[in-house]
Amino acid sequence: MTTAPKTPRITDIGPPHYQKFLPPLVKKNYGQWKYHEILAPGVLCHVAESGDRLYTVRAATPRLMAVQTLRKFADLADKYCGGHLRFTSRNNIEFLLEDRNNIEPLKCDLAELGFPVGGTGNSLSNIVHTQGWVHCHSAATDASGIVKSVMDALYDRFTHQDLPAKLRIAMACCLNMCGAVHCSDIAILGIHTVPPKIQHATLPKVCEVPTLIASCPTGAIRPATYEGKPSVELIEEQCMFCGNCYTVCPAMPLNDPEHDGLSIWVGGKVSNARSAPKFSKLAVPFLPNHPPRWPEVVDAVVKIVDVYAKNARKYERVGEWIERVGWPRFFQLTGFEFTRYHIDDFKHAGLTYARSAQIKY
Amino acid sequence: MTTAPKTPRITDIGPPHYQKFLPPLVKKNYGQWKYHEILAPGVLCHVAESGDRLYTVRAATPRLMAVQTLRKFADLADKYCGGHLRFTSRNNIEFLLEDRNNIEPLKCDLAELGFPVGGTGNSLSNIVHTQGWVHCHSAATDASGIVKSVMDALYDRFTHQDLPAKLRIAMACCLNMCGAVHCSDIAILGIHTVPPKIQHATLPKVCEVPTLIASCPTGAIRPATYEGKPSVELIEEQCMFCGNCYTVCPAMPLNDPEHDGLSIWVGGKVSNARSAPKFSKLAVPFLPNHPPRWPEVVDAVVKIVDVYAKNARKYERVGEWIERVGWPRFFQLTGFEFTRYHIDDFKHAGLTYARSAQIKY
Amino acid sequence: MPVFECEGRMYEVDEDGFLQEPERWSQDVAKDFAQTEAIADLTDGHWKVINYIRNYYLQFGIAPMVRKLCKETGYKLNEIYQLFPSGPAKGACKLAGLPKPTGCV
C-alpha cells in the first residue's frame, strides 16, 4: 500500500543531462567528426576535424544483466576510458578510448569476462529482444533463452564482418512485438495458436466489457450473458490469436503450452539506405516451443543466414536480396514449405498478391 | 412488346469461326511468324518462317461509326487486301496486305477519307473510350467529344513514332470505368461531385431497397421511411459520388451540369514489359465540363504528353518515368497543383503514404 | 409514365413494362402481364416460379439470385427460359410484380 511522502519529493526532473556523461574527447569534438574507419570487428575509429581520434570497442551483452556485471563494466571503463562508456541501440556496450594502445588489453579483459567484441560493419549485431517468461504476462515463449541459443550458433557472424551487409535479428515473445520484429532482416516471433479461454466467472469483475469487445481486430468478440452476468462470447473462427483481448482483460488467457510456438519472418529493414524501409515477411509460420535450446528455431535462423550469406551480393540486406531473386527462389533455397498461411488474408491482403505475369521458372 | 417466335429460331451459335475471316496468307503462316519490323508509322511488316511477308496498315477510326463508313473500309479491303481487314483492341482498323506496293495507294485513299495512319511503335495510339452522352445514363460527360478534341491536339503523336515509348490514353465517362482508365498512361475520367438526389416518391416503386443500401461502398445509404413508405437516407459526408447507387436504383440520379466534371490520371500500364502492370494515379482532381472542345482537359493532357516526351528516357512508359523522377517532380514539371484530394483516403489509403525518409529536394 | 392496358385494365408500368404499383399485384395481374411475355397459359410451373419470386421479394425486398431461384424451384435455368422466354428477370419478375431487377436474376 502506498503511503504519503514524508520528505519533499523530487519529481519531473527528467533524465540527467547527457553532457555530464560525455567523455572529454567527445565533448571537445561534438558535432565535429569527419569520418570513421572500422579497424577490426567491433573496433571503430572516429576521426574528428581536429585530428583527434576516438576508438570504440563494442561488445555484446545479454541485456538481462546483474548489477554485478554492470559494475565490472564500470571497472573496465575506469581502467581504460576515464570512466566513460555507453550502450547502443541494440544493447551492446561501447567503450570509448582515447588511447589506441588500450584496445587490445580491453579486448583481452572482455574476452576473459566472456563478452565478445564485434557487431560492427557487415556483421550480425546483437538480437533486439523482449521479456519473455522472465517478466511478461503475454509471452508465448521465452525471449532470452532463444536469443542465447541462436547467438551461440551464430557467434562467428557477430565476431566476423563477412556478411554481405548488416544483419539484424529481432525477437519478440508475442504479437505486441515490443522491439523491431516487424522490420528486421530476420525476426523470431512467439505466437499463440489457440483462442483465449474466457473465464466467465471473473470476467465481469475484472474487465470492462466494451473495451474488451473493441479490442478485437477481427470483431471476434461479441457481448453475451453468462449465468446472468454480462460477459462475452468468442467466434473462434474469427480469432487469429493476437492476444489483444488479453491485454485489456485478464479473463481472456491464451497461453497454451501445447500450441504456443514460434514463427520466423524475414526481409525487413529500417534504414533508408538503398531501398526504403520494409516490413518483415513470413518465412516459417510455426515451429514448436522447445526450451531450453529451441533447436528448430535455431536451425531455421541459421539456415536463412547461411543461404543469405552464400547468395546475396555485397551490401544487399536480406530483404533486398530476396526482392532481387524473388520469393519463390527464397523458398527453394531455404527448403521452407510455402503454405496457405504465407498468403495474407488480413485487411490489406490483396495488395500482396502477385499482380503481374512476371514470373521466374 | 415481345411476341412469340414464328420460324425456328437460331440461338447459341456463338460468334462465327475466325478462320472464315482470315486472309489466305495469315492462314498459311498461322503460328509461323518469325519477326516483324515497323516500316513507317502505322505500317508493320510481319515475316513468316516461310519467308512470306504480311504488311499491315493501321488507321485510326472514331470507333463510333456509321455503316456508310464501314462500307468504305470494306471497299478498301476489297481493293487492296482480297477483302480482308481487322480491327485492333484499341479500335483502330488494320488492312492486311500481301503486296507491298499496295501500301502507298492505300495510305493515299485513307488520307483522302480522313483516316490517319499511325499508332504503331513508340507513338500514341487511339483512345480507348466509352459511350458518354451518346448512349449511357451514367455519363458525367461525353466521351467521343473529348476524344476528338484531345486527338486533334495530339494528332502528330499518332502519326509519328517519336515518343519515348508506347503511349496509351483512355477515357471513361463515369467511375464505372468501362475500358482501361484504371491502367492507362493517361486517363480522362468523368466524375460527379455532388451526391445523388433521392427521389423518394418513385424509389419504392422502382428500386430494391436492400440492394440499394448494399451498393454503397462507403455505407452512406441507410434505410429510412419517407411519408410512410420505405426509402433511404443519405449521409452526404460519406458520399464520394461513385454512382453505384444509381446503377442499381434509378431514383438516385446524380448527374449535375454544374458540378460534373473531369479528372486526369497518369502512370498506369498493363503490359508486363520491364515493370509490372500499374494503376493510373490522380494527376488533376477536377476540371470543368466544357463542351464542345473541353479546352482545360485538352491542355492538361497535352501538357502531360509534352512533359513526358521531353523528360522520359527511351522505352520508359509514363508511369515508369514518374517513378524514376518521383511524384514531386511530376507535379513540378507539369505545374499541376498537389491537393488534399491527391492523398488517398479510401480503403487501402495508408499504403500510398510515403513511408521512408528517401526524399529529393 | 407509360401504361399497359389489358382488357380495359390499366397498369402504370415503366418503359420496359414492369408494374410500378407493387401493391396492386394479384394473380390476375400476373395473368394480364403474361400476354406481354409470349406466354400462352400460366401453368403450375409458372406459378411455382412466380410465387417463389413474389414471396422472396416480400420477405427480403429483393429478387432472388438466379442460382437460388433454380435451387428452390427445382427448375434448371433453361427450363425457366422455357417457361418464361424472356428469362427470369425480364419475364418471371415482371409477372411477379417486382420492380425491374438491377441485381442478379
Next chain:
Amino acid sequence: MPVFECEGRMYEVDEDGFLQEPERWSQDVAKDFAQTEAIADLTDGHWKVINYIRNYYLQFGIAPMVRKLCKETGYKLNEIYQLFPSGPAKGACKLAGLPKPTGCV
C-alpha cells in the same frame, strides 16, 4: 484472491487493491479505500471526481478517458493528481469501485 481489511470490513480485491465485487460499492467503501491511497479526507472535490467516474462507468461500462474526466470535472490533470496522488487510474478509479482500468484513465 487478496483481501483488504478496513476496520473489520473485508473486501475482495486484486493484487493492486482494486475492488473485485463491484456491486458492493458505496460511499463508505470509497472512504475505506481512500486510506490505501494516501488520501486523508474525501473532500467535495474527491467526490466530484469519484461520482463522475462511477456514473460514467455505470452508464458505459468503461472508465472515462482522462481527457474527458478533466473536461467534465473541470479539474486539470495535475489537480486530479493532487486529489488522488496515485492518479486517476490507480487512485480515483479504485475509490470509485471500478475494475482495474486497462484503457486510458
Next chain:
Amino acid sequence: MDDASNGKPKTELLDQLEEGPWPSFVKEIKAASQGSEKATDLLRQLERSYEERKGHWKHGGMVGVLGYGGGVIGRYSDLPEEFPQVAHFHTMRVNHPAGWFYTSDALRTICDIWERHGSGMTNMHGSTGDIILLGTTTDQLEPTFQELAQNGFDLGGSGSAVRTPNCCVGMARCEWACFDTMKLCYDVTQAYQDELHRPAFAYKFKFKFAGCPNDCVASIARADLSVIGTWKDDIQVDDAEVANYAAAGVDIQKEVCDLCPTKTMGWDGKKLSIDNRECVHCMHCINVLPKALRPGKERGAVVLIGAKAPIMQGALLSSVLIPFVPAEELLDTLKELVKRIWDFWDEYGTNRERVGELIQRVGMPAFLDGIGLEPVPEMVAAPRDNPYIFFETKNGGAK
C-alpha cells in the same frame, strides 16, 4: 436546336467537332442521318446534351430477345417528345469473331442488317470487344437478332453473365504468341454459350486471352480470368541478329540490359548473355530486338484471376492463380478450373460481387481451399507481413 431551313438539324456545338484532323464522330452521325432518322434525333439530342452539359438518357432499360437474358442494353430518351426517334434507343451487343478479323462481305452484311433495323450507327468495337449496334427499338430486337443469326452472328453478353471473351491477334499475325489465343477464345466462347446468354451469376465474368506478357488486350486489368502466354525455357537468341542490331545503332547495354527488370542480361559488346533462371519473362528484351530474340520453345500461359474496374471496393489487377499451364493443356485446365471457380463463387459470392472482390473478402487462402488449388509462392508479391494468421484450430492449434 431548331432544325435549320435546309432541313438539317442545327447543331452549332457539335459542328465544331467536325473540324480538326482527327476522324470526327459527328461526321459519322451525320453520315448515318442520311439513312436513318434515328441518327438524326441522336445528333439533335446530343447537341442538347452539349448545350446543357447533361446526358438525356433515362436509367437502365431491360429488354432483350427471347430465350436470352442479355445482349441488349435498353435505353430510353428522357425527352421522347422532342426526340421521338430515340425514344427507344437500345444497343445490341454482337459477339465479334476472335481477333476482330472480318471479310468485307461479313462487314457489309452486318451493315445492311443494321441499316434496316437500327440507327446505322455502330461501335467497332465496344470495350469488351463486341460489335456494338447502337440504337434501335424494342420491336426490332428479335428480327435483328434472327437476321444476324442467319448470317452466323450471335449476341454478346450483358448482365450477370459471361461476357464476350476476347483475345489479341496472336498466332494470326504475331510472332510472340505462346499459345493460340484466337482458338482458345473461340473454344471458350463456344463452351459457355449458356452462361453467356443466360445470366446466372452473382455478377459479370470476363475472359481475356493475351498471347504473351505484352498483354495487348489488357487482360490483366480487365478480365476476371486473364490468360497470358509465356514460356518456361530459355529465350531463343540469334547472336548474329543481335550483332546486327548493335551495328545498326541499338545501344544493347542501355536499351536492353539496363532495362531488364532483373538485370539478368550481360553484353560484352559482342555477345548477349542471358541468365534465364532470373528472367521474369517480361518481354522487354524481345520487344526491342524482335529479329534476334524470341520466347523459348516450352510455351504455355499464366492464368490470373480477378481484375476489375473500381466499383465497389477499388480496382483490381488480376493475380496469379496458376504460374504455368502448357499450351496444349490450356482448354482442359481452364474448363476444370472455371467450373470450380464458379461453384465457389455461386456458393459464396454476394449480389454484384466480382470474383476478384470475393477473393479479397474471403482471402486467397480460403479461395484456394475452396477450388482445391495448392498455394505456391508465385501467387504472391510477398508473403504476409502481419502476424494475424488464422491457424486452423479444428485440430486445436498449430501442428
Next chain:
Amino acid sequence: MDDASNGKPKTELLDQLEEGPWPSFVKEIKAASQGSEKATDLLRQLERSYEERKGHWKHGGMVGVLGYGGGVIGRYSDLPEEFPQVAHFHTMRVNHPAGWFYTSDALRTICDIWERHGSGMTNMHGSTGDIILLGTTTDQLEPTFQELAQNGFDLGGSGSAVRTPNCCVGMARCEWACFDTMKLCYDVTQAYQDELHRPAFAYKFKFKFAGCPNDCVASIARADLSVIGTWKDDIQVDDAEVANYAAAGVDIQKEVCDLCPTKTMGWDGKKLSIDNRECVHCMHCINVLPKALRPGKERGAVVLIGAKAPIMQGALLSSVLIPFVPAEELLDTLKELVKRIWDFWDEYGTNRERVGELIQRVGMPAFLDGIGLEPVPEMVAAPRDNPYIFFETKNGGAK
C-alpha cells in the same frame, strides 16, 4: 525444481543455457542471486516455465509512485507460494540519458540503489530505451524512485503517455548527424515531463530521433513521431579520397553507383559525379565511402508520423509529414506540431488508438486539415489510384 543439497536451486534446463560462447543471461541471474533472493526465485520460476513451456506471471498489475501515472510495470507471480520472493516483481522504467552515455560512477549508483531495493537484475536497456530495473515489491517503489531522483534519475513512461524518447549517438560520435539528436531528445523529454509521467492520451506516444537516414534507432519503425536527419544541398565530395578508395579496391561503379536507388551517380574511373537533384538522400554512397563523401551542409530533418507494432490494424511505418525542417528550427517546429497533433488526437482518437491508426482511419487529408498542414507530394509514395474522392460538398460540388 527442488533446491539441491548445495543450497542452490536445481535448474537443469536453464543450466544448459550457461554453455556456449554467447554471454549467458542465466549466469547473470545466478550472479544476482548472490545478492538477492528475488533473483533466486526468478531463476526458479523461470526454470518452471522452461519445464512447463508457459509463463508464470499473472495479468497486468497497476502500481506506481505517487504523483505519477506510469513508469512501473506491475507483475505478480501466479505461484506466489512456491516463489514468494517474486510474488511481487514489478519493473521500474528509468529514463536513460540521451545516447546511453554513462560514467562508471553513475552506473554504480544505479546498481547500488537497485541492489538495495530490488532484484539486482536490469535490462540495459529496454526496447524503448529505458534503463529497466527488473523486479521489486510495491513498497520499494517509492523509496527507489526517490533515491534515483536524488541522484538525478527520473522514471520513464508507461501507459497512455509519452514514452521515454530516444535517439542515436549522433553528434557525440557520428560524422553524419544532420542535427543534434541528443540535444533534441533531451529537450523534448524535458518539455513533456508532465505528458510523460501522467498518462492523459488515448494511447502511448513515442518520439525517436535519428541523425541521418541510416536511422540507427529504428525510429521509422517504432516511433509515433520519427525525426530523421537529412540534408538539402549537394553531397560533399572529396575527389582525392574517392580515388583512394578506388585504388584500395572499392569497385565504385558496382558497389556505389549501381546501388544508388535513383542511379544518379556516374563514375568514369576517375571522378565520381552526382546529379544531386535526383538524390533521395538514402546514405548508401556515403556509407560506403565515409572518408570521401559527406552529407551536404544545409542540414535538418524529415519529420514522419505514425509508426507502430501490429496491434491492432497491422504494423505501420512512419510516413512523411514535413519533408524538411532546418536543424535550428526543429525544436520549435516540433513543439508547435506536436501540440496540434495531440489536440487532434485528443479530439478524435479512440481508446488505444495510436496516432498512426487514427490517421489511417480518418485519412491523411482530414488529419492534415485538422493540424493545419498543407499537403505536399513528398507525403505520398504515389497519389491515389482510386477515384473515390470526397470532394468538399459544402459549397456544392467541386470548384
